[in-house]
Amino acid sequence: MDLKEALKKKRFAVTSEIQPPIGVDIKELIKNIERMKGRLDGVTVPEFEVEGVVTDSIGTCKVLRESKFDPILQTTCREKNRLDLQSYLLKASDHGVKNILAFTADYRITGDSLQEIMFFHVDSGKLFSVVDNLREGVDVGGKDVGRRVELFVGSGVESRWGKNVPDLELKEMEEMVKKGTGYFLTAPVFDLDEFQQFVKRVEPFGIPVIAEVILVRTVGMAHFINKYLKKGLVPRQIIEKLARSPQKEKASIEIFTDLINGLKDLCQGVHLIPVGWEEKLPKFLDAAKL
Helix, strand or coil, rough: CCCCHHHHCCCCCEEEEEECCCCCCHHHHCCHHHCCCCCCCCEEECCCEEECCCCCCHHHHHHHCCCCCCCEEEEEEECHHHHHHHHHHHHHHHHHCEEEEECCCCCCCCCCCCCCCCCCCCCCCHHHHHHHHHCCCEECCCCCCCCCCCCCCEEECCCCCCCCCCCHHHHHHHHHHHCCCCCCEEECCCCHHHHHHHHHHHHHHCCCCEEEEEEECCHHHHHHHHCCCCCCCCHHHHHHHHCCCHHHHHHHHHHHHHHHHHHCCCCCCEEEEECHHHHHHHHHHHHHHH
């Protein structure tokens, strides 16, 4: 089952992110997630650039599809004009990509260590003007592209406001709904009460909400998140649990399981950020019965 179908059938969807490989065979990367085949409704591949080296995100999506995974290409809007987006989306479609996750600027947590993160809203006007044309089989200039390009689009939103979502964000979300976004992907969730307040606030939109979940494995990692993402994002009780436990992996799985069990009653799915623990994901999925 792919992501679009899972959400349509109101199944609790599970997606995960992988980093496009740098300097290694893409197929080696696929081996790390083979054991999750049939358990993930989609695998997100972000655009990734480090020290001038740009990874082949679309190529990674192609290999994922060949390996029977449903790839989700994560792209950014802020530094792309409509022609750039059009070219990128057409190339992705040529390689079998049907799912797009969009942000205005780069947003990711990938690799073996956390990187400084920023979260931005989708530039819905620019993105959907391109998507709408491609769905009709024409480019932004109205010329025939030879086929209708079907794309299922997810939009990144900020969820850490709780019930106090600013009017501007609500208007942006309303605009994305009107233009046909398929789901909202939230910022990382740790506080279930805060997240529940956010979900109630946006419930009138009638759009599935998927919660992002980071696999926090050490106290140092938790402090890093709190320093570079948002102060206090990882609650004190989680940090203390990791600090007390002699078995960090076991504690991390327990934290994850408690969070997933709470989210199952609040939203339509979770998006997992393994941060270098791709090979351990089956243990987490087993514990949470996903």
